[in-house]
Amino acid sequence: MFKILQAEFIAPGIKRFVIQAPRIARKQKPGQFVILRVYEEGERIPITIEKSDPARGTVNIVVQSVGKTTHLLNSLESGESIRDVVGPLGKASEIEKFGTVVVMGGGVGTAMAYPTAAALKGAGNCVISIVGARSKELVILEREMREVSDELLITTDDGTYAEKGFVTDRLRRVIDSGTKIDLVLAVGPIPMMRAVADLTRGHKIRTIVSLNPIMIDGTGMCGGCRVLIDGKSEFACVDGPEFDAHRINFDVLVQRNAMYRAAEQKSFEDFQRERESLLAKVHAEQEAECALQGAGK
């Protein structure tokens, strides 16, 4: 069991958890993720690590409510616990002095872009960050991103905050302004990463994106997270999650992510109906596990 030390919504439907996980906290590097399982009957899902504190032994994750598991997770409060958390998984971001780097975060992807932006800044890069969200209240980590960026640009789809438009529109203007960009790092929804890749391809700007396909074990064992890179299968969990955006077959990524849509929808509908009884079950499991641990098992 992994204790939740803090849990707070940082935007509607987006929650930050501070979890006690000393082993993971010691090793985590920007770009890596954890796989967690909320309760005994739960599925395993990959979740981005926002940052960690090795001294306190804590790891921060930022979770957006999408389907059953994330809604259930976001129902947990400080003082409760998560059944299993394993990591840090995946390769760390490549951090070196590239020159000028544009770091792009779309929606909750900003939480994953943040530690890499910080590390790139620390390595002496000029960091231009572009953060986008659907509307004002969904812009997250603005202060944190500002701290690690030479320039922070914000867009909202509906124009309720900062500039109206998509992050790609903003990136295009940065490119058109003649700024020499050495690297683009984009983390967000697949359509956003794909649009970024399409834009930078023409300008021959090296572009890295972080993929989040369906995963189970996260150690390379199952092959469920395979993505087509230059026509060859690679595993997002061990070969990624970051890949050269210009080599990814996005069609296959989209298609494979839709594989369980019917089941996902059914699970979510069931969850909405049975939310209270499921939460009671999760709490009972937590208490039973606490009692076991108390008994020295």
Add this chain to the structure above:
Amino acid sequence: MSPTKSLNPVPIKERMKVPRQHMLEQPPLLRAANFKEVNLGYPEELARREAQRCLECAKPVCINDCPVGVNVKEFVQLIVAGDFMAAAAKIREDNVLPAITGRVCPQEDHCEGGCLLGKKVQPLGIGYLERFVADYEQQHMDRSTIRRAEPSGKRVAIVGSGPSGLTAAGDLVQKGHEVHVFEALHELGGVLVYGIPEFRLPKQIIREQIDYMRAMGVHFETNVVIGKTVTINELMEEEGFDAIFIGTGAGLPVFMGIPGEHLNGVYSANEFLTRINLMHAYEYPNFDEPMLDFRGKNVAVIGGGNTALDAIRSALRLGAGKAYVLYRRSEAEMPARKEEVKHAKEEGIEFRVLTNPIEFLSDGKGWLSGVRCMQMELGEPDASGRRRPVPIEGSEFEIPLSVAVIAIGTSANPLIQSTTPGLATNKRNYIEADPTTQRTSRKGVFAGGDIVTGSATVILAMGAGRRAAKSIHEYLTSGGW
């Protein structure tokens, strides 16, 4: 105790006349629709009758042929004597997982393969007897009576809780070493849990065997990926382990490299089985992990090993309309356990041998619709000694499919090799270890099981774990390398 004189009431000459006692099993049509165990075990009476068939050879081949050296003759004699708990203790001297090996060992390749009875009639049902004894022990034992060895003051880390790791852990803890087992997944048992389905090896059996090891004093920690969460060097330098055994298993699934492998509906056997076994997808929606709904549709597995059969028999239980095994050699070359092939056929699985897939076909929307195959014939023997399958020109044909499961083997997972400086590997990136001592190129680090040999069987991995435990104990007591 070991009987000095045979208590077997059946005269030697009569023993061959007693037929091998059948183990009760669920009827094929019933079991093909549930995930409960196929074999139901021996009642005491059948176990004793089967045990009485043992010829009590002066030089029992069965013991030599067992990778962990179980003293078959003596434990069988104890069954004949009716002392089942003593029989269990006798097995446990050499095998800490008897309820598991009694169920999944390919006995025909080991103990039963050389059985003298088998030359004339059917070999002694050693696997069945082992299973009977282990289950009897489980029902009748009092764990509080398990004795713990005097502490040696040495600490050993075991990487992976599969068959080799559990075996090494069990042997080492009995020598008084403090043993910590690290497991990457959330559940203990490795391939026993994620790979082998409930109908062949119930999870409860694994849990009981692990609880037994806990009672022996073994410590377990789940959710630790060695090479990621903590490295081998850190285990030795920062966590104070005196020796390490690496038993991480085979690792990465091998794909075929043919067109269409990325289509929805094409699985690796590892993923297919992990969803069903570890994640309980067969109990969806009581468990959250989903599986594609292929009820009434065609499913094929590609490969002829135990993993392939586990996958296709699982598919059948999930309601597959037609369930095929596509295997490129002939049935004689099939590496699966004989009993599994027999069970699978009884359940209605269709075996298409000398059949080699060359392309997965799409429905045009990203989903699998079928597989194009070549008919093969057997040519000259290849490096494995088996006759090489050769395609017959112009023999292409298609099979409509909704799901295809690729079970053609695995390759080495590099997580530990790439994070452990000085750990020698072979050309295929498996860890190099001495075949008798299981020592690696790194002082104090031992390895065994699939991560050394490539995909093999539970019992061969256990044999490696046993050899490693012996040599780790020698290293810890002598200090010499």
